[in-house]
Amino acid sequence: MSMAGFHDRGAGPVDVRVVPHPAVTLVLEFGDGPLVVDAATGRQQRGSLVAGFTHDAVRVRGENVECVQVRLSPLAAFAVLGVSSAELDHVVVTLDDLWGSAAARVRQRVGEVRSWQDRFALADDILTRRIAEGPSADPEVAFAWSRILGSNGGVRVEELASESGWSRKRLWSRFREQIGLSPKRAARLVRFDHAVHRLAVGADAAMTAVESGYVDQSHLNRDVLAFSGITPATMAGETWLAVDHIAWKDRGKNELS
Structure with a gap:
């Protein structure tokens, strides 16, 4: 898995098209403004999100956005998310749907950390633990x-x-x-x-x-x-x-x- 931290520094609304990528994308959102994802189907999701592989025609937008974005190898995605990658193809779901109340606790913990490197370390620890406890690929x-x-x-x-x-x-x-x-x-x-x-x-x-x-x-x-x-x-x-x-x-x- 690899990570990046994104924030808009009050530069105005974010509105970008998602380009399909050979990884499952996990977004841990903790900013003042909600991250919003608009799918081609018209369905809208907010907050911390998981996007499957071929999430074409999807736009991400928001204001005062802060998040840690993780690109998960599909080899690790099932262990981390608790759902098969096959169920995520062309799908964007909230992390709450997959992790339940644990998603809110993760959002709070990531938001309480002050530096990006500490946020990365915290996210890495959370996800690595889930990988270790979950099933591995053949x-x-x-x-x-x-x-x-x-x-x-x-x-x-x-x-x-x-x-x-x-x-x-x-x-x-x-x-x-x-x-x-x-x-x-x-x-x-x-x-x-x-x-x-x-x-x-x-x-x-x-x-x-x-x-x-x-x-x-x-x-x-x-x-x-x-x-x-x-x-x-x-x-x-x-x-x-x-x-x-x-x-x-x-x-x-x-x-x-």
Whole structure:
């Protein structure tokens, strides 16, 4: 898991589009103003939140917002959240729905801590304890997920079963159960994430397509549209991507205004 701290310093309302990411997102909110998430379905959630993988067409907004945002590996998400990642695909839920009264206690504890580093340490302790007490993923599933991440989604998913030592049917079933996506969709999401971060730093779209393993630029365009609902040109300027190199560097724990 990796963490970042966000606060708006009274600079005015926050309103940003969420870009799908190959992790389950946990937001521990403790500011004066509630964090609000608007989904494409019209459903609205407030406060501390959990967002599944492909949370496309979702906007995050609020004012006087302060929060610790955690990107959870799907290998750890079930132990931390108490719910399968498969149940979180395309879903945004409140932490209260998953943790009950424990969510309010966590919000209070995080809000009482004065420095960001202490907040990170507290959140790390809370989540690490839950990971230690929860179930772990099968080694074969963890191996397949690692291969997909390590190849930026470029691994041939047909080869994963033979490399893991399991049958294709068993690996696909257990992977979907524990990761929350099929291996093919997981590889697409990881490849998409790699490509859009290249676009965000100004890389040429055609070259990005080639370097990210797409057949051509049209293939990249279709995947970006499928995951985000916008074009690669629009995606390149998204605030959500622009802050990543600041928010998630230095061992994954940073404060961002």
